[in-house]
Amino acid sequence: MKEKSICLDLKNNKDYDKLYLAGEALKNGELVIFPTETVYGIGANGLDENAVLKIYEAKGRKSDNPLILHIDSILMLNSIVKSVGKIEKKLIDNFWPGPLTIIFEKKSVVPSVVSGNLDTVGVRMPNNEIALELIKYAKVPIAAPSANISGKPSGTKINDIKDEFMGKVKYIIDEGNTKIGLESTVVRVIDDIVYILRPGFVTKEDLISLGLEVIVDKNVLEKSSGGPVLSPGVKYKHYAPITECMLIYGNDKMKVINKIKEMECKYKNSIVLTFDSHVKCFNKAVSWGESLEEISHNMYSFLRRIDKENYEMIIIEGVDFKGLGLAIMNRLLRACSYNYIEV
Ligand code: TXA
Ligand code: MG
Numbered sequence: 001m002k003e004k005s006i007c008l009d010l011k012n013n014k015d016y017d018k019l020y021l022a023g024e025a026l027k028n029g030e031l032v033i034f035p036t037e038t039v040y041g042i043g044a045n046g047l048d049e050n051a052v053l054k055i056y057e058a059k060g061r062k063s064d065n066p067l068i069l070h071i072d073s074i075l076m077l078n079s080i081v082k083s084v085g086k087i088e089k090k091l092i093d094n095f096w097p098g099p100l101t102i103i104f105e106k107k108s109v110v111p112s113v114v115s116g117n118l119d120t121v122g123v124r125m126p127n128n129e130i131a132l133e134l135i136k137y138a139k140v141p142i143a144a145p146s147a148n149i150s151g152k153p154s155g156t157k158i159n160d161i162k163d164e165f166m167g168k169v170k171y172i173i174d175e176g177n178t179k180i181g182l183e184s185t186v187v188r189v190i191d192d193i194v195y196i197l198r199p200g201f202v203t204k205e206d207l208i209s210l211g212l213e214v215i216v217d218k219n220v221l222e223k224s225s226g227g228p229v230l231s232p233g234v235k236y237k238h239y240a241p242i243t244e245c246m247l248i249y250g251n252d253k254m255k256v257i258n259k260i261k262e263m264e265c266k267y268k269n270s271i272v273l274t275f276d277s278h279v280k281c282f283n284k285a286v287s288w289g290e291s292l293e294e295i296s297h298n299m300y301s302f303l304r305r306i307d308k309e310n311y312e313m314i315i316i317e318g319v320d321f322k323g324l325g326l327a328i329m330n331r332l333l334r335a336c337s338y339n340y341i342e343v
Contacts, residue, residue, distance in 0.1 A: 268312070286302065
């Protein structure tokens, strides 16, 4: 029988000395689930090919979908990437530590299993004390995708993911709910233009306000048609509950509400996920907040919870594409496998 994972409960205490053990485990090629400010990560020593392979196995992830390296210092960054351009430097100065992943050309010390055979690597410095302490103890960059079985919603609290990974990792570090709830913004700079490959808490508007030229990659909102992509992750099913989901959105809120009511009639055993202020409009509805920050914070855990309740359809009210709304809609479109109605 497989050894059980060891849980470190740091929800209500700052007993961070215990992280030393998890750091040692990482150094020895074991996996550790740890919190970041975005979502939980399932981490391995990012310079150890065999350790990284265990992540793909534990998640059931396709090997051409590259991982992000988590670092705690610019010294560590310089040890894994070839160079840092002036725009990347500006991004680092403004957003690190924080929910921004930047793609760089990698040095050969980064194994190709981390980069999915690309010559680039995604790097971020998380804004989370536990994650930073853990990297300090491990003394190596930690390769970590979101802690979820591939295709499922990312883990934003340990209770949601414990069963998926029990016995597959050495340590599980529990810090309660992650703050942001959505994965980091992923960007790549090409010819001085910042391409957003995956939107997140650092928004297009935040980047533009620094005077940068920004392009949102077409795969952020469109279904990938199978051609070459800047970010391999867009090719795969993502963030999806097992229950069928449908996304309804539009500028005219009344029209959106009416369309949702119509769908409620069509799917008798359905539930609506909506805003606080709209919850009373429907027969059976749950609110996941009013602000974009609340929705981002709650989204994955609500989808996971409702997925267990055996509905025939989850009807989701969309948000505006502005600011953090772009990241929320990017995740919702995928959660619904592009089953959406724009009214
Ligand atoms: O917030 C986050 O980013 C979380 C926490 C744990 O840090 N991590 C995360 O990792 O979401 P993951 O593996 O679930 O998503 C990484 C995304 C994927 O869509 C992947 O395709 C893209 O980043 N990516 C990674 N390396 C890349 C590269 N070299 N070029 C293009 N895209 C890359
Ligand atoms: Mg993921």
